[in-house]
Amino acid sequence: MSFKQVLSQPHAVSHFQSVLARGRLAHAYVFCGPDGVGKALFARELVKTLLCSGRSDKETSPDACDQCESCKAVDSGDNPDLFWITLDYKVIKIEAIRELERLAVLKPHGARRRVFVIEDAERMNAEAANCLLKTLEEPPRGVVILLTATSLARLPRTIVSRCQVVRFQPIEPATLKKLIKKNLDVFKEGDSDGDSYKEALEWLAGASCGSMGWAARLVKEEAVTRRKKLFDRLSSLHMDDNFLVSQEVLDWCPYNKDEGLEGRRARLRIWMCLMLEFYRDVLLCKVGADELGLFNMDYRDKIAAKARQLSERTVEEIMGEINSSLDGLRRNANINLLVENMFTRIARLEANTYGAS
Ligand SMILES: [Zn+2]
Known part of the structure; x- marks a missing residue:
């Protein structure tokens, strides 16, 4: 080069x-x-x-x-x-x-x-x-x-x-897509005509906010597939499976000796930010502003279904819950407890407002 x-x-x-x-x-x-x-x-x-x-x-x-x-x-x-x-x-x-x-x-x-x-x-x-x-x-x-x-x-x-x-400016989306295709193995080897490839590329370029470093990090953390798993879980969250979801998310944040606890927190932050984006999209749908642009266009149907289930206030409370968990993360709260509590509270908030509008 x-x-x-x-x-x-x-x-x-x-x-x-x-x-x-x-x-x-x-x-x-x-x-x-x-x-x-x-x-x-x-x-x-x-x-x-x-x-x-x-x-x-x-x-x-x-x-x-x-x-x-x-x-x-x-x-x-x-x-x-x-x-x-x-x-x-x-x-x-x-x-x-x-x-x-x-x-x-x-x-x-x-x-x-x-x-x-x-x-x-x-x-x-x-x-x-x-x-x-x-x-x-x-x-x-x-x-x-x-x-x-x-x-x-x-x-x-x-x-x-x-x-x-x-x-130095954030990288333009079109350039970022080119760089992702050229440099990240999953995309180099993928079928670039396939819908799921295009969808993944589109999502990754948007989620990376103009940073190739961030795109690489998301790929390393398998965010393209894990995001879907996470969103599928969130789409049908129940009181009785929130423990399973939290275990799954915790499994995505393993402890690594070189990076220490900070590495674990950094991983968890990725999943929590994705959750915030999911509920932000639900809120946009709820207030009828989804044409402004959802972060997760490919989940539009499930997001719209969620918006029908939950009241505006509940969605705001859930986002508040995720935000205060992010604060807890900054204050070095116990990671396992924090994740379990967050999912329990979200599931409870959702259960309490089913049917409300
Ligand atoms: Zn030379």
Whole structure:
């Protein structure tokens, strides 16, 4: 892959095409935008361009050759002129930035530059940020520093003011669909003419809110099939099977040693947000505003049936229940109890208003 093949961020691509063509590269940039929209991917392609030794027109061409030793070494992660700080732990500590400082004053190995990338720069602790500031104030010649962040507000202003900011936008739905088809195995192998394939793609592109990272996460969690199971359960929820539903949802949130409890909570949050969307659709149907667009068009019939069963107030109470369970999740409540209680209360609310309108 090379720079010109970055589909997701045409604005950033044209910005750097113009910067490189005019020879106006700054020494530091912040790539700012939501998670999963391609900031790190873009940074990697830009690094390739900056370090490439095989470009035909070295200073003005925006594209790396993708063939030379330098380009290959960027892809494999061992280009000596690239130092990439990722988030191995929850905080980026001063040791990482001191290493950056030490390397920044050395001469480049092969290329004319040394490039430093700090992913999730908002995770720098204050000490690390102060240390970086020193390098940003007096950048050694030939050094380029790229930071990625989800929000400028989370970075010290002193750092932002010394960088050029490039905004990354949520990916356009049509582009996102292309990327999903190209990159996610289930979709690469699926029958792209089939109705269920189109339905799944449509739903995934919408549910991912312009984030390829989020699309990949949803696929990894088998959200395409589990969503259907969950919605089938919700469509016919009864007092006597709510325990089964909660066990099923808990099975989808296994404990994983590497991710810890936070990983479990993150998984559960996915299913709870899907439930919120389901009942939000029911509410839209209830108030006759479904033509505004349901999140789950493929469930329109079941959602409409649910809307006939439940009163508007009940649907609002159920949504309130899910929201307060999400709050409980943030406050680290016991996960099993939280899920069981949530389904019990939802089933009870529904049972109490059957037949109401
Ligand atoms: Zn190259």
